């Protein structure tokens with residue numbers, strides 16, 4: 001009857017977070033309300049992504065974002081949904097989105113104490129061919145609610161209160177950490193609720209998969225090139241690793257979290273700081289990896305120790321299984 005008991009004891013994400021937050025005496029439910037609005041945005045994007053092809057939501061929006069990328073219709077739509085959902089929560093004071101050049105300062109009457117940094121739709125290049133995409137977010141506390149400033153955003157990842165992602169794939173999966181480990185929830189479309197399916201996720205200490213865009217090999221620096229070489233032609237007699245690269249960070253990181261291995265977006269001669277954005281891609285995924293027992297490294301330092309100078313700053317990133325990242329750290333240390 002254990003299964004039946006589990007069936008009737010629905011651990012929704014709201015109930016799970018309320019339980020967690022109730023451990024903080026001063027908690028007044030603000031975080032849970034904020035999270036519920038993020039979850040609402042994800043449910044909307046999940047439903048839009050699922051029927052994008054039918055609802056003529058594929059293709060370009062005809063605009064260019066601050067990244068110099070062609071915005072897809074779903075990029076713009078999901079961004080608007082998240083911005084509106086977060087402001088209407090009444091719990092945010094600053095929003096940073098990949099799709100907005102400047103941070104959004106919420107007007108005082110609707111202001112709350114949280115800052116949310118987010119990538120509303122990650123893996124946009126995969127939208128039109130139906131490959132998994134996602135949403136990535138991080139949550140900080142503002143220093144002074146009466147005076148939110150850009151300095152509240154340009155801070156190290158060590159101040160993150162929580163981070164997570166939602167992956168729109170064969171199922172809609174929400175992965176979250178509020179600082180006490182990582183938990184995975186799956187959307188039950190018949191209930192419209194995210195149900196706890198992967199409690200206390202821990203990444204394997206060592207993996208058999210490496211994940212990188214080999215098409216950039218010509219531009220890699222020596223430590224990256226040496227590391228990838230060691231994945232293909234191991235010197236210690238171990239079998240070569242498998243290469244898995246989806247091109248959506250959320251999907252590549254989710255597989256790495258569950259199966260182990262390493263995900264890399266290295267610096268290269270074309271982009272000296274790599275491609276992934278610190279605030280809403282590198283920090284949230286690095287936070288989750290550390291919470292799951294893995295680690296995240298930039299080629300120079302622990303990723304969460306970075307302090308971005310500008311809102312859309314980028315950084316190289318190597319994250320995943322603890323032992324695998326140790327190897328790349330040793331190669332960079334040797335070349336320093």
Ligand code: AHG
Pocket residue numbers: 069098119121122123124125213247248249250265275
């Ligand atoms: P976004 O779609 O939010 O702009 O992010 C795309 C990122 C990330 O999802 C992925 O890991 C990376 O771009 C893939 O880049 P390449 O196509 O250069 O490998």
Ligand code: MN
Pocket residue numbers: 067069098124
């Ligand atoms: Mn983009």
Ligand code: MN
Pocket residue numbers: 119121122123249281
């Ligand atoms: Mn992205």
Ligand code: MN
Pocket residue numbers: 098119120121122123124
């Ligand atoms: Mn994006």
